[in-house]
Amino acid sequence: MSELLHFAEHPLQEGALAIMAAVYALRIAWLLHFKASRDRQAPTGSRPPVMSRGILYSWLNIAMPWTMESTRKNLAVYGEFALFHIAVAVAIGATFIHPYAEGALTDPVVYTFTGFLAIGTLVGAIRFVRRVAQPAMRAVSTPDDYFTISIITIYFPVAIWGLVGNSNWGLTAYFGLTTFLLIYVPWSKISHYLYMPFTRFYHGFLFGRRGVTVPHLRSTMEV
Numbered sequence: 009m010s011e012l013l014h015f016a017e018h019p020l021q022e023g024a025l026a027i028m029a030a031v032y033a034l035r036i037a038w039l040l041h042f043k044a045s046r047d048r049q050a051p052t053g054s055r056p057p058v059m060s061r062g063i064l065y066s067w068l069n070i071a072m073p074w075t076m077e078s079t080r081k082n083l084a085v086y087g088e089f090a091l092f093h094i095a096v097a098v099a100i101g102a103t104f105i106h107p108y109a110e111g112a113l114t115d116p117v118v119y120t121f122t123g124f125l126a127i128g129t130l131v132g133a134i135r136f137v138r139r140v141a142q143p144a145m146r147a148v149s150t151p152d153d154y155f156t157i158s159i160i161t162i163y164f165p166v167a168i169w170g171l172v173g174n175s176n177w178g179l180t181a182y183f184g185l186t187t188f189l190l191i192y193v194p195w196s197k198i199s200h201y202l203y204m205p206f207t208r209f210y211h212g213f214l215f216g217r218r219g220v221t222v223p224h225l226r227s228t229m230e231v
Contacts, residue, residue, distance in 0.1 A: 016183035017107040024190035031194035062216025066208040095128020132161030
């Protein structure tokens with residue numbers, strides 16, 4: 009391992025993670041500074057409202073595409089969404105496995121990761137073309153949207169280069185781009201995932217308080 013690669017894998021990435029964690033901590037502290045408004049509707053329902061059921065359902069909703077009309081009627085788009093985010097998780101996760109548990113990256117694991125990353129590259133290209141080609145998508149897109157989808161789509165083949173080639177240059181490029189993303193993400197729209205648990209919590213809390221239940225999940229979500 010070259011000194012440059014060791015620097016990229018350890019001090020550089022660890023520093024980027026520290027910056028990312030600090031920015032996220034400040035964002036969460038700022039978010040929690042505001043008190044959530046009270047629900048103006050009184051608790052309703054034929055039974056005492058169970059907020060925990062609504063919260064759990066709201067958190068799990070992202071993994072249940074059949075529960076929303078928008079995803080139920082566009083399962084292909086939901087599939088793209090799922091595969092793209094799995095590829096992101098693989099690309100980021102491998103940057104922790106390689107420096108600290110390189111032995112876990114056996115050939116079958118690397119080939120599996122490569123498959124997801126290749127699919128992620130294809131999906132990223134499709135999503136970019138859709139954003140450019142569809143007038144409705146262009147109308148709601150910002151420069152950050154175009155840059156983000158572009159850099160993530162480029163990130164996947166760079167990750168493949170680093171993991172499959174296992175060369176100093178490939179791995180250095182992979183970890184270098186990872187460092188850039190770790191610093192960039194908290195300032196970009198990608199940071200929406202940081203707020204998702206909070207927004208879904210309040211959404212589920214209000215629905216549970218209002219007595220909204222989900223019959224097909226009631227048996228597994230009973231409190």
